[in-house]
Amino acid sequence: MNQREKVSxxxxxxxxxxxTAANLTFIREVPGFRGAQHFVVEPxxxxxxSMFARLPCTDTVYLSGDQxxxxxxxxxxxxxxxxxxxxxxxxxxxxxxxxxxxxxDAVLLVIVHPREPVTASTANLYSPIVFHRGxxxxxxxxxxxxxxxxxxxxxxxFPSSETSELSC
Amino acid sequence: MLTLTxxxxxxxxxGDDVVITVISVSPGGRVRLGIEAPKQVRxxxxxxxxxxxxxxxxxxxxxxxxTADVAAWASYGARRAxxxxxxxx
Numbered sequence: 001m002n003q004r005e006k007v008s009x010x011x012x013x014x015x016x017x018x019x020t021a022a023n024l025t026f027i028r029e030v031p032g033f034r035g036a037q038h039f040v041v042e043p044x045x046x047x048x049x050s051m052f053a054r055l056p057c058t059d060t061v062y063l064s065g066d067q068x069x070x071x072x073x074x075x076x077x078x079x080x081x082x083x084x085x086x087x088x089x090x091x092x093x094x095x096x097x098x099x100x101x102x103x104x105d106a107v108l109l110v111i112v113h114p115r116e117p118v119t120a121s122t123a124n125l126y127s128p129i130v131f132h133r134g135x136x137x138x139x140x141x142x143x144x145x146x147x148x149x150x151x152x153x154x155x156x157x158f159p160s161s162e163t164s165e166l167s168c
Numbered sequence: 169m170l171t172l173t174x175x176x177x178x179x180x181x182x183g184d185d186v187v188i189t190v191i192s193v194s195p196g197g198r199v200r201l202g203i204e205a206p207k208q209v210r211x212x213x214x215x216x217x218x219x220x221x222x223x224x225x226x227x228x229x230x231x232x233x234x235t236a237d238v239a240a241w242a243s244y245g246a247r248r249a250x251x252x253x254x255x256x257x
Contacts, residue, residue, distance in 0.1 A: 028210070032221035033228075045242025051249055052241045054231075063225070074224075075231040075241070081248060093207050113227040118244045124227065127220045142212050142220060154223040 019043035019050040019078070024131050024138040027097050031127075031140060033072055034062040039138075041076070041109075052077045052112070076109040079125055082159055086125060086152070094139060098132045107133050113155060125152035 022041040030036040038058045043050035056073040063069055079086045088108060090100070100106050109129040115121045126147050131138035143150050172180060180188045186209065191200040203211055 030224060031217060032224040044238050045245060050242070051245030054238075071232070072228055073231055074228055077245075081245075081252070096207070111224065111227050112231070113223070114230045114233075114241075118240060124220070124223055127223075140220070140224075142210075142217055144213075146213070146216060147219075154219055 019053040022131075022136055024055075024129075024136045026138045026140070028139065030057075031142070032063070033057070033069070034064075035059050036061045036072055039074075051081050053109075055109070055111075075112040075114055076129065077112055077123065079108055079110045079123065079128065082123075083125065083156070088128065088130075088141075090130065090141075091144075094130065094141065097139060098130065098137050099135065100132060105132050105134065107131050119158050119160075121158050122153075122155040123158070124154045125156040126150055126154045 019041060021043060024039045024041065026037045026039070028037070036057045036059055039055050040058060042054040042056065044052045044054060053076050054073055055076045056071065061069045061072045090106070094100075098106070107130070109131070110123045110125055111127075111129070113122045113124070126143065127141055129138055129140050147153050174180065174190050176190050176192055178190055182188065185204075185206055187204040189202040189204075191202050193199050205211060
């Protein structure tokens with residue numbers, strides 16, 4: 001049977017991760033962008049409390065055909081900062097590809113879809129980015145399960161409680 | 169496109185080391201496949217990969233404008249971090 005259907009080997013803690021600068025090398029192209037494998041984590045604001053980061057790509061990237069994109073950049077965040085119950089199980093292949101020895105080696109980021117106002121934004125909790133804290137080797141997960149089975153959507157709304165919490 | 173007719177239990181071989189087996193076909197038309205392949209070969213459901221691709225493209229497009237307003241996002245993050253710190257006390 002398919003190796004990817006094996007029971008997961010590693011469960012990642014999703015405690016809030018404060019953004020720090022890092023160079024990421026994806027083991028394969030980020031889905032949707034041909035050639036996109038090298039990115040830089042650039043924390044927004046004060047490094048000590050930064051929750052969001054820009055994730056610009058340093059490669060020449062193509063959407064389709066031979067027309068290169070002028071630039072490619074994502075907005076990313078640590079899922080644990082807003083979704084404390086978010087839990088992720090990595091399959092054996094991903095653990096091997098990233099050379100993760102234990103859960104502490106792994107860092108999770110999710111891609112934010114910014115909207116106005118900020119609290120109306122969504123994040124892709126279905127297909128997070130995982131990278132090795134020491135080496136920067138990264139991948140964007142493509143789960144075998146569909147979104148309903150997985151329990152999280154590619155466009156998960158920011159928690160509504162944030163609005164009231166922040167207004168206090 | 170190559171079209172093949174297979175029955176339950178029959179197999180298709182792709183290249184040297186990918187084998188697809190027809191496990192079952194339900195009356196409703198759902199086909200269950202078994203796939204044997206080396207670990208380095210990616211096997212994804214196409215509709216799942218397409219959805220992730222599209223969301224990545226949409227998010228990157230939206231971010232190209234939004235991250236220009238770095239201060240607003242940094243401010244939101246700082247307020248959120250402070251709220252969490254208070255709740256942890």
